[in-house]
Amino acid sequence: MNPVLRWGRTLGFALTLPVILVTLWWVWSADSTNYYAPPLQTILTTFGDVWFSERLRADVLPSVTRLAIGYTGAVVVGVGLGVLLGANRTLRRVTEPVLEFFRAIPPPALIPILFLFAGIGDTAKVIVIVSGAVWPVLLNTVEGVRAVDDVLSDTSRSYGITGLARLRHLVLPAASPQIVAGMRQALSISIILMVISEMFASTNGLGFSVIQFQRSFAIPEMWSGILLLGLLGFVLSLLFQLFERRSLRWYHGLRRSQRGEN
Amino acid sequence: MTQPLLDVAGVQKTYTGSGRTVEAVRDLTFSVGDGELVCIVGPSGAGKTTLLKCIAGLLEPTAGTVTLAGARVDGPPEAMAVVFQEYGRSLYPWLTVEGNVELPLKQKKLDKARRRELVRDALEAVGLADVHSAYPWQLSGGMQQRVAIARAVAYEPKVLLMDEPFAAVDAQTRADLEDLIRSLWHKLGVTILFVTHDIDESVYLGQRVLVLSSSPTVIMEDLTIDLPDERTQLETRSSPRFADLRGHVYEQIQLAKHRKGDQHQRDEVATGSHRAGQPTVAADPGH
Amino acid sequence: MTQPLLDVAGVQKTYTGSGRTVEAVRDLTFSVGDGELVCIVGPSGAGKTTLLKCIAGLLEPTAGTVTLAGARVDGPPEAMAVVFQEYGRSLYPWLTVEGNVELPLKQKKLDKARRRELVRDALEAVGLADVHSAYPWQLSGGMQQRVAIARAVAYEPKVLLMDEPFAAVDAQTRADLEDLIRSLWHKLGVTILFVTHDIDESVYLGQRVLVLSSSPTVIMEDLTIDLPDERTQLETRSSPRFADLRGHVYEQIQLAKHRKGDQHQRDEVATGSHRAGQPTVAADPGH
Amino acid sequence: MSTTEVRPARAGAEPVRRRRPELPSAVLGLGGLVGFAALLELLPRTGIVSAEYFPPFSEMVRALVEAAGTDRFWAATAETVQAWGIGLGIALVAGIGLGLLIGSVELLRRFTASTIEFLRPVPSVALIPLAVLLLGLGLQSTLLLVVYASFWQILIQVIYGVQDVDPVARETARSYHLGRWARVRYLIWPTALPYVMTGVRLGAAVALILAVTAGLVGIGTGLGAEIALAQSSNAVPLVYGLVIFTGLLGVVVNLAARALERRTLAWHSSVRADVGG
């Protein structure tokens, strides 16, 4: 297929449903008098005013920076700990209840404790993001590591591929489809936690702005912020797809080829 | 026989779990000298793979010990290579053919040039020089199996365990690979344990052939192959001695198939010799 | 030959993707009559699996058509069963042996009693009656392969495609299974396409043997096996005609291995007959 | 050529999977929890953190036990568990159903991908005003938050799981003409199950978190509201006591999920390796 056509198709797939939904929203909200659900038109006008301004640098940039650091932290911790726990049954059994305990604690309830240990600056916010986004990566990594094919595992052992080499050449690649699934989950959770972390002790940020708009009854502005969050998630997921396509090329190739799609 | 390198003593293996207990291997005792080439034949499900895994240190026997070069095996020993029966699953799908063959060499800390050379030679030897950059899943079954063989060959092991390594390749390739193994064996003095279903193959390849009984498994026969060391496909296979040995192993296998470890022992106690066990219900219900 | 059931016309298959383009099958044309038993042999990587998948409607040929009972195949046809070369992965690890064999029967909407009967008979026929409640991963390689065969047999297909179905079983079991296939074929009148590496097997089993060239593949030879219909392992295999046919196929295979589709065609144009292609670099570098 | 001598075992090689007598998971897990509790006790006792803001574990427990003596506490627990249960149930049914559908129909997956990616990162908390406006305060709004948050987690897991079907297994199903339903039941579902189980565990925790958070931010009742109340009254030990209780609910939920997993995934290599053999 020629590249133009392929791009067209991709774009078509990506845009059809959003266009339908936006149209529906537009029509449904056109003459809305509901204070909390203003017409889409109002929201879109507001969107331009609010975000194509100083805010882009003052609020979006710090948020995205924290998000990037927090997400990276979550992936590193999640994969690292996940490999450890996935490979070591005893360690897993000892730590699982404690981890499950932490996993069930709502981040807003955790925040005061974090303030105690990490102060109220950006560190605490990054930790909030890590503390919530680490779980999908961790769980998926543990499961992926546990599910390494036994024949492959035996092969590695018999060739003396142990320790770090085993990790690099067997465990991580074998678990990568599941790790990637977890990383994808973590991406959107990071965005959510970015917002939550900015509900406390903040002076700037995208989430901070949304909450402030909400509190000061600036509803169209609030909606525009939610739209921006969605857009941010969408753009990041596109970037993620590029990453996934590169890092899991063998996996997608394998599936595709054996589905007879080439 | 040269000085014994590998010693399998009273190995027994029972699989338990999921409500099913199988005594796969009952009692195996034999030893293999340094630099020997031993073939193992036995009915499907006899426990050949199980035995190989125990020797490779991948599975712990329920009872008995495996001793290699004087030390008890309790983990994969150094300088041993294994070609697994499930060849497809033993290749790393995320590595190319070349990468698969090279990986163990990296682990051996060989330098790049040497690795290159070994990989190239091994792939050429199995007739896959032109697919080095393909992924395993882009290859046919037989090609995958040959990649697994190339990996073991390139590794230059002291001990080589092969579990039906030629099952998926055609007759001609098989003959070539048989000769490859024998030439390697001559050149490197490597000790080889070779599991096969093909009786001709076992006789052609081995210095000794071990015939296993049905599961629970014991050794039915430990046959020395007294064919000349220099073997060629055409001549050796058409020699009368080859036919004799072949016939003998065939008989034993047929016996083995219908005889389990327990019967075998019972028989021995009762009559002091082998007797054909009762045939199973299997096979050819149409007639 | 009976009225043609399967028609393969000009089938070509090129794999593209991941920067590697392989013309696996160049140009295959042949037909199979209703109720025929055709064996396919060819070197490893010749495209036998590819061809079988095209016939099974699992892979779309790049060019050419496959017609079954007058209708073009563009998806898996009804009443066709396939035994895959990758037997291990074609069994569902979450189902027991019995469950695996029974699953397609459920789909056929057979009632419970009938299903039971078919499953039991099929498992008995392949010699696995006693492991019906084990999981596939608790079985040896050969046992897994026999489960896959039992599944196809129990399905009672009109067309049966088998891709090296006996590669992992021992000689004795293999002989039993060969007879099982022939008896099924007699009893049910099923049309069988059987891929094998074993030349003796192809001659013993088939009414016809197709010999494929190396990839890119063409048909080197379409040989009719004029052995009597009633065959037994001992007698048939020792008959002189068997030896003749076997020798003939062997020759062709050796030719095939060193000859690709393009050379074949070039040769034909040039000399009008087959000539041995140049040998590849493979095999036995030790000498 | 290699001159390496055959040596008994490689340096650093893992030992054979030995069936040495092993403590049951319950004991090990309990050990982990006890260690954690000891840490919580020691931190304030050794003065690493101030006991005024972070009381010792024993005081947290005392406050919790005291609270557990009241009907109010158990009513709150019941409310939270109810919101959690219903919310998770809805999210599971919707997530698994749609996940199987979207995951197995390529076209659907392509059409919905962008929308899913857009909606997923929208935080539940940002939806609070809308939830209150549409559904009022109380259970329904809480449910909206719970379902919205946990649904995506389950959905994504299921979609990834469905795509993990082994190609040979898929071809087997096709060639034997397994119908749509049979394919889902016997092929897709078992393949996706490990992913689904992870999704269930992720979703269950997120559902619990949102059921509590809804109370914390004042649109629902239950444990979250109790925590908020204790916070605004400066009842520090009680705050932590309630948080601990929430965490313990999570542990119980995970235990249930694990038990379910052992039953449904006995055939899977991850569980197989765990039970030995």
Added chain:
Amino acid sequence: GGSSDEPATDTEGGLAQVTVGIIPIIDVAPIYLGQEQGFFEERGIELELVPGSGGAAAVPGVVAGDFDFAFGNVTSLLLAQTQGLPLQVVSNGTASTGDPETDFSAVVVPADSPVQTAADLAGKTVAVNNFKNIGEVTIRKAVEDAGGDSSTVNFVELPFPDMPAAIANGNVDAAWVVEPFVTVATGQGARAVVRNFAEPVEDLTVATYFTTEQMLAENPELVDDFQAAMTESLQYAQDNPDELRRIITTYTSITPETAEQIALPSFPEEINVESMETVAELMAEYGITEETADVDALLATD
């Protein structure tokens, strides 16, 4: 909460069911007292008090009809008014005592802080529970009154319960807290530098009860009854501080000992309209609202 879309449904006993959104803090003690004393029942009102965390939920709760009435601070209401939300104030809620020594709200600093007066807060980091709200307004006014530049104060959002720790750990220079956290913080050694409700604005009305214009138009008698009952409750609260301290321990987790120590707000019957107007002007001045809120429009005329 068993809320209903139809406001004030009649129950079988002839009582109108009224749902009120409150925040479980000291400020709402009078309504609990009034409920206990039967002031509402006397007027045919069966009260259901739904605790929430205020802000985010109360206003939409009222607008959506989940609450018939709700408790909210004046800045939130003024802000809502400028944004065109149809809210109406119906009763006073809490007010400052006006006593700069013992008011229930204070800006506290660590004992060893160099901050001595409100003016010293300029350039410092001060924690408030919500931005652009009553704390920020009153603190900035206090700073300016003391001669400082209020625009240089760095406000940081923190929940009240976390403020004592934040001060002790030096995370912020100062924090605005209300009771019981004034008592908690000072008990832990913090020092109050300014009573921001008492000093900058005279007799500040801090919070009120409010409803929607729709409710007022459709159910004027009910609003009247609620207003009357509230008035009586406020009066009773003002007159019975001991009762007040007792009832606080019933709907919060504040211990009786703490309840004894805390400073109580004042509960006058009347809203100080003037203070609200001052606040509205300050909000406009500080850029919290774009225009000055119309206080008259917000006050239910009866």
